[in-house]
Amino acid sequence: MSHIAFRPTLVLRQSMTGTEKGKACIQCLEVCGKNLYIGGKDSVIQHCVLLDPGKPGLAVQEVKSRSLGAKGLMSQMKGLPFLNHLLILCGGSISAYHMFSLELVPTLPKINNVSSFTVDDTAVLTQSISVELFTMSSKKGVISIYRVFMDKWERLREVSLPQEPLVMAVDGTCLCMAMNKKHVLYDHKSGVTLDLFPQESSKQMAIVKAVGNGEFLLNGPGSLGMFVTRYGTSNRPPVPWPEGVLAAVAHLPYLLTLQSDGLNVYSMLDQHLKQTISMHRTKGLLSTPDGVFVFTEREVYNLSPVPPEDQIEALLQDERVDEALKLLQGVKNQLPKDAYKSLQKLVACAAGFIKFNQGCFSEAKDLLIKGAVDPREIIRLYPGFAPLGGEFKAQLPAVFNAIDLHLLSQADHPTFQRFQEFLVEFLTAVRGTAQSHSWEQEADCALLRLHVEIGDEAALIQLLSSLNHCLLSASVPYLEQHERFFALGLLYQSHGEDEKAVQTWMNIADLHTDPSNPNVYGHIVTFLSQQKSRKLVWQFADWVLQRNQEVGIQIFTETADSQETVFEDDVKFLTKYPKALLLYLEHLVNGLKSREEKQHTLLATTYTAHALRALGRGDNWDVAESTTRRKLQQFLRESPFYDSAQVKEAVVGTALHLEEAILHGRSGEHEKALQVLVKEAKDHQAAEDYCKMVSTGRSREDSQWLFLTLLKVYLASPQLVIAAVDLLNRNATAFDLVDVLQTLPSSWSLQLVGRFLSDSVRWIIHNRRMGHLEKSVIQVEHLRLKATWIRATRGMIKVERSQICQRCGRLLTEPTFLRSLKGELIHIHCRRT
Template sequence: MSLKAFTQVQVYEKLPNPKEKDKFSIHSLECYDRNIYIGTKDSLVQHLILPSSSDTKDSSQSPREGRMKLLGSSSPVTQLRVIPVLNHLLVLWDRSVSALNMFSLEPLPFLKRIQHVSFFEVCESALSTSSQSVCVELVTASSRSRVVRIHVVGVERWDCVKEVSLPQEPVALAVYDNTLCVATSDRYFLHDHKSGSTIDLFPHNLSRQNIIVSTAGKGEFLLNGPGSLGMFVMKNGICQRPPVQWSEELLAAVVCYPYILALQPQALYVYSMVDQHLKQTVPLLRARGLLSTTEGVYVFMEREILGLSHVPFEEQIQTLVRYERVEEALGLLGGVQAHLPQVSYKELHKIITCMDGFIKFYQGSFSEAKELFIKGELDPRELISLYPEMEPLCETFHSQLVKVNNAKELLALRQEDRTTFQQYLDFLGDFLMVVRGTKQGVECSEDIDTAQLRMYTEQGDRVDLDALVSSPNSCSIDKCVPLLELHKRFFTLGLLYQSHGHHIKAIQTWVKITDGQYEDSSCSNVYEHIVRTLSRLKQRDVVWTFADWALQRNQEVGIQIFTKRDPEDQDTFAQEDVLTFLKNYSLALMLFLEFLVHDLKSKEEKHHTLLATAYVTHILRALQNGKGTDSDGGMTRDKLQQLLWQSSLYDTMTVHEAIQPTVLHTEQAILLGRAGDHYQALQTLVHKERDLQVAGAYCRRAAGWQERELEHTLFLTLLRIYLGSNELASAAVDLLNANAAAFDLDTVLQVLPDSWSVQLVSQFVLGSLRGTFHQRRMAGVERGLAQVELLRHKYTWAQASKRMLKLDKGLVCNTCQKDLTEPEFVCSLRGELVHTNCGSYTE
């Protein structure tokens, strides 16, 4: 398929006049804006005026014939050139250049004909303006002379300002700025008429090929080179484009960017300057020449003028894309970038890139396809719509891309080749994951998330499915809920509701799973998830709605609704409201009070008192059920004892009233001890609790960090209680032997019964004496160490008092790092100088 780069329309036709001999024959052509100038074989210049709404594609519009000028002789008009800035029309006929007014075609009397000219060029790049006049450069040459003349053309005069000598007679000529591109009888060369430098290019065969020399752009020339190659040469002699291969029968060639039009006897061939390939062939017979303009190209014949106008570049590129000629489309787009609005260029580049991506997509080159889709900013809905049962959610969406010729029907592929179809599904998931959240996907985030949810659900990908709906998403509730229910993904359904703010629906769904109304094996700890969700919610009404259900199912876990909340969310629920709510849930109430007292460090008497009474209630219930000694009951009793020992905020009377009628004798003793009645406390432990080890532990715990005398007093009291009962005599001996350091030997000897032998208490006596001697010796050691330290200080003072200390400028205090400016200072034991007020901080 050849590309249609130009459209053809007839611009003008000179109909023959049957009444008289008509010798009309077009020999040259020039155009500017709506003005066309024809030079004929018999020295006639004809002015044609195109309609104001001229459109070369509209054949119903024909030009209006304006003035004509007969120059006098029968010589043909070989060249025409308009200088719009001067309103001049330059005419070459009879080997001379004449200047006419471009509108009236009347000769300009001030500009005399320039004789002996074979061809000329107007150097538009050398246009100069000043406050007095506007001038352009005119270059004339004769095939009979080796001299090229430079003329400066103004409104009322032209002058030859320079003559340039060439190494050979010129045959053809093109000009850009100071550079002349010259063809002689056997070669081409470049000549800079200002610097005088010449660059030889390459030879040609004049007998076998026509000479072509024309400008091809800024500082670039098109030449008919050896081997029928169209050569592009810059003014510095460098070729920056590959040559174009054309026929030896070439008649003329012009550049109409980005194409080269080569005229041959039977047709006009259009080549691309981008890739040098033939793009279009226009059949033409008896064509004589070409004229390139900014709008297109004119082809003239003996009595007819045809117009070739550009097919819009956007249309050309879209045609190439439609036929999947992606590389060619990209090359053309790059070549015409400067001629397109930036917005159009970007959109076309995206279309081409995405088409290339779809070609790779259907070929199975998924990695390349993904890169091209991202680069081309493909609308993800274009890809989603290709998959069965994944139509875009927006009813107004219509695909804007051209369908690829070898496109696979994915619905049929799913039925015929499940493995290959799975690869296409994996690609879709990968692509959607990449573009999700980016600028490319933000405009259709609902389609992307819904498509991902469908894929994950149908493929059984629980991890990715839950990750999608657990995070903020744009899934369509109307589309996704039936799908999840169909596949029995009820836990995920709850997550979807939650992510969209429908918290009650979410928890109701999970409650039905927990209660067995829904079957969903994808999550085994739904109840814990409900509790965790409620602990994070700030919506009070939602939490209160499900709190009863959670606590009825498991108080120990359910209470986490209130105890596992973030610290900044603790004020969501008033503590008193929670305590009131938990009255019917004793275990939960106890756990919540523990949270208040131990975690939140509550200082309220009520909380500490309620916690103590809650412990009592729990222990009594365990004892009643025969579980008082198991791990749960025992742990609770340990907690109660710890609270009674450590807390000073509970109401002792209230707690004592709760414990008094019970068998919790150890706790009664602790309360008596907190009230200062240690004797009664020890009596309770010895005679009611009947646990002698607990009694000893009580003495040590009650003394705590107080004076040693209190410990002696408590142990002595316990000893007297033991001695008051004959049954506890052996316990008294054990008490003395195990706690010798806790007794004063003299006092114990006074209270011991006279009937006791020395041998019975010998172990206690030896231990007590050993402890006493040890204490005395340790006291002696400490006294000796203190004396040594004092002696060291005296020595240091003596040494310091005998030597001088120099206080230099800039010396700073070793403690505060400020300057020592006063004559008073302190020298530390390490020899460091400090301020007198800083000396107390040094060792």
């Protein structure tokens, strides 16, 4: 417990003579600002002035005393400062006295038959011109409501209750009452009653106190201090207090309970007992804005609250962080906004360091960020992390029992590594925020070292791949010492020293000295391909292409520069790298869909050179066909942009006969193309496929002419008779029978062309019959439509004035209409359209 929330100070001790011993002197108490009113025995009221309020050694000075001359005990007093009235309940009557002269106010007559009263404190605090007074009558179950003014009071109404209330508290229009058997809430404006919970009158003292903001404190069942709002709900957990509580008051954020042997102080924030103050024969409690007053039979004590700052500091010194944070939140509304923010920052920093030393890293990080702590305050705690900009002086006080990370790093490295991971998380969280705005270099240099020491290569690369403020003079030697050369290149890159970055990565690729990134070559290619300026590309292009032309060409194909501006220079440079040149041209033509004749022609001649080089080396025919030659043939067939004459010069006279045939065909020289395929390539199937390919999309006459031309090429050589016969037998439907008979030599026997003749005649007869069948189908369809039209126009048509044309929307007139095939009534001109 050992928490001091209030400091008790003796205010007044009444002396006792021999005849007064054993008699109770102080009956009730009231405090208004510096004015202290004590109601004593024999109806004597004593007015004192508090001296130096809020300081230790509080004293009073008696101003005046007066005997009321009434019989009975003085049980209640209530001051109304803005009216200068002091209401006193004595002998069952309420009287109004002047607060300073203690003279009876003549215009305010006594209110008799009163057992207790209460005043709406909200009106007192707002200093209204009047206040509502609620009295419980000595008659059972009656509450009277008065409005008290400066010179009069008005009786507003009486409220009859089914049971007699024991105690009562008021907040606005809501009355909270403890009756014999239950607690109730009653709205005296609307008349709505809400039952709460039973009242254990035989076991405990009835307590009902207004806490403020529409909230009440009640002595609930099972010795619980219950908080209830005016709507019957509870926004706070109950406070467990001991049996025998005589009185209770709330002085936010604490709750004080009075027993015969002293006081207990509970926190309304966590419902725990915080402080115990021993006193003997205590009688009553009184809460004021400045503190709490306690009185015994002859003594008055002031419980002055310890300033929140001092309470929080004491809790932090005891490392009771959670309690300190709860208390800070609890006193938020009691402090000025600027003072609270300043205190919150200091508390968060101190609490964060305590949690840090306790190893509660998640909470420590949140608190240190909330406290906007200087990152250097934490970095300095770690061994080997010297300040970059000279000597650093810590601004925050040292935490008691702070852990020594220097010793921990040597004695318990796993635990020390957890502290390192915390620093990484903290610096990562504050990086780029206002908290590290002035100390980016210290934070980033510390992160770099931590990633290396922990061995988190991914985090190190992520740090250096983005914008960072690592100091080169401190970071470069450290990375070289720990052989993090790939990260070193990233550091150079992030600081704009691209040439040093590429040179560093090249050394890794050549010497294999950094296993953190096995594909350093690929990273270099990607980096160079992303350069807006080609100066760096040209500087390292030879090294990149010498290692791998297929991958290295990306520095040209993926570059950000426009291809039109650099095409000539690229081609000139790539001539010494044939494979890379081919990939570059394919990227322009196929990838970028270029239509430049120069680029298409160069790609065709490059394909040709590769194909001839493969054939010259004696490469397998199928392999060459399936790669470069296949691409060349497809390109020659599909591309409409290359210069066929220039490509033909490169192809004619070589072993690329099929490619030569394609080029002849592109020029319309189909007979030459067939001559090449038949006589030079000696590929009869290719010649036949050529005829089929060229015939696609053309008229039947053109197709017949092309196949007849191939037949004539075969017939011109006696060695190709069998090829001619096979051509006729396989493609009988592609020839005109009459032209073939006129072309064939007279020496050929009927048996030799019998199959061709049979297939041709069958095809001719089939076509003729299909023609007759199509003609018949068309005639039938025509007759069907004609019959439908006749049926639609033959019958009588009744036309009414309301009918309209179903096409143009105008009214139908006689005889300018008819019925359509669909049965619609339409105008004649609409039918024509």
